[in-house]
Amino acid sequence: MKLIAELDNLADAFAAELAGVASAAEAESLRNVRLGRKGDLAALMNRLPELPAEERPAFGKAANAVKERLNRLLEDRLAAFRAEAEDASLSRFDPTLPGRMPERGSLHPITLVMEEICGILNNLGFETVYGPEVETDFHNFGALNFPDDHPARDMQDTLFIAEGIVMRTHTSPMQVRAMLERKKPPVAVIAPGKVYRRDYDLTHSPMFHQIEGLLVDENISLAHLRGVLTHFLREFFGADVKLRFRPSFFPFTEPSVEVDMSCLICRGSGRREDGKGGEDGCRVCKGTGWLEILGAGMVDPAVFAAVGFDPACAGFAFGLGVERVAMLKYGIDDLRMFFENDLRFLGQFVK
Numbered sequence: 001m002k003l004i005a006e007l008d009n010l011a012d013a014f015a016a017e018l019a020g021v022a023s024a025a026e027a028e029s030l031r032n033v034r035l036g037r038k039g040d041l042a043a044l045m046n047r048l049p050e051l052p053a054e055e056r057p058a059f060g061k062a063a064n065a066v067k068e069r070l071n072r073l074l075e076d077r078l079a080a081f082r083a084e085a086e087d088a089s090l091s092r093f094d095p096t097l098p099g100r101m102p103e104r105g106s107l108h109p110i111t112l113v114m115e116e117i118c119g120i121l122n123n124l125g126f127e128t129v130y131g132p133e134v135e136t137d138f139h140n141f142g143a144l145n146f147p148d149d150h151p152a153r154d155m156q157d158t159l160f161i162a163e164g165i166v167m168r169t170h171t172s173p174m175q176v177r178a179m180l181e182r183k184k185p186p187v188a189v190i191a192p193g194k195v196y197r198r199d200y201d202l203t204h205s206p207m208f209h210q211i212e213g214l215l216v217d218e219n220i221s222l223a224h225l226r227g228v229l230t231h232f233l234r235e236f237f238g239a240d241v242k243l244r245f246r247p248s249f250f251p252f253t254e255p256s257v258e259v260d261m262s263c264l265i266c267r268g269s270g271r272r273e274d275g276k277g278g279e280d281g282c283r284v285c286k287g288t289g290w291l292e293i294l295g296a297g298m299v300d301p302a303v304f305a306a307v308g309f310d311p312a313c314a315g316f317a318f319g320l321g322v323e324r325v326a327m328l329k330y331g332i333d334d335l336r337m338f339f340e341n342d343l344r345f346l347g348q349f350v351k
């Protein structure tokens, strides 16, 4: 058969086959078989030398024209497949469906509680200050009247970093830093932040948060401390909260107190929901109806001496456990939930 006739046949066969393809992928494979570099059209063109020399230019031209035409047909078919796919996805799109809310982050409950507490104390005139979590032995213990090798250092299981360097075990070193910086009274600061101890159970975690408060001025007494703490706790928990001041001991305060709050989980009853009391009762207050939330006292003259303040100065300090307060505020009976980072838990505290 003449080459030119074979070219026509190929074009007709291609058009027929193209009409029958069911997908873009089938159309592409047809392009390969018929029009590709090793396809049927290329094979025909390779036979050009069979023709007499004078017929070759006309055949070459015709073959190129066929190639172009068939490629155009194929592109049209591919465009039709694309349009069909778009239509199909549009018909699946239902504009009346409710939108999908993007997930929103939220502040951690401990952050929320710290912000609220600091807000109340800022309103009373306390300024917020921040300090390092890796502390010197001097700031964490020495200046706070913990003598070297004094058993009082065992009160807090310390994580040591190096000789003379510790993870701060409380925010009280900020008392020392604030007084060293201010050089003389008045000082009225609060210092929120992380502290570290070797502790782990329902109400103790190895990293937790405290807020330190320090007021040094003229004629400050324990009555001012009681007034400030009572105001703060009533603002935070409501007017019916009950407080209990217990005598205690801290090397850096004299006299010292520990403040307990009526347990809001069991409403001070010490009993669980099923009525069990005593040691088997409320998990948070261990059946006592009270939960210790802070330590406090009048600044010890030895601390004033260590920072170069006149030991006759007067001031009070307190250190509050933020997680304990947050547990009571939100009715959470296991402090470890704050640190498990379960989004189902954290998502409940969106402001």
Ligand code: FA5
Pocket: 156, 169, 170, 171, 172, 197, 199, 200, 203, 204, 205, 206, 207, 208, 209, 210, 212, 250, 253, 256, 292, 293, 294, 295, 296, 297, 317, 318, 319, 320, 321, 322, 323, 324
């Ligand atoms: C102190 O840390 C003193 N610096 C507080 C202080 C400051 C006293 C200023 C006097 C003047 P204490 O070790 O009791 O004291 O801790 C204070 C509060 O932190 C406790 O009442 C408790 O609420 C909380 N707390 C203590 N240990 C943990 C822990 N492992 N996990 C969570 N909260 C804790």
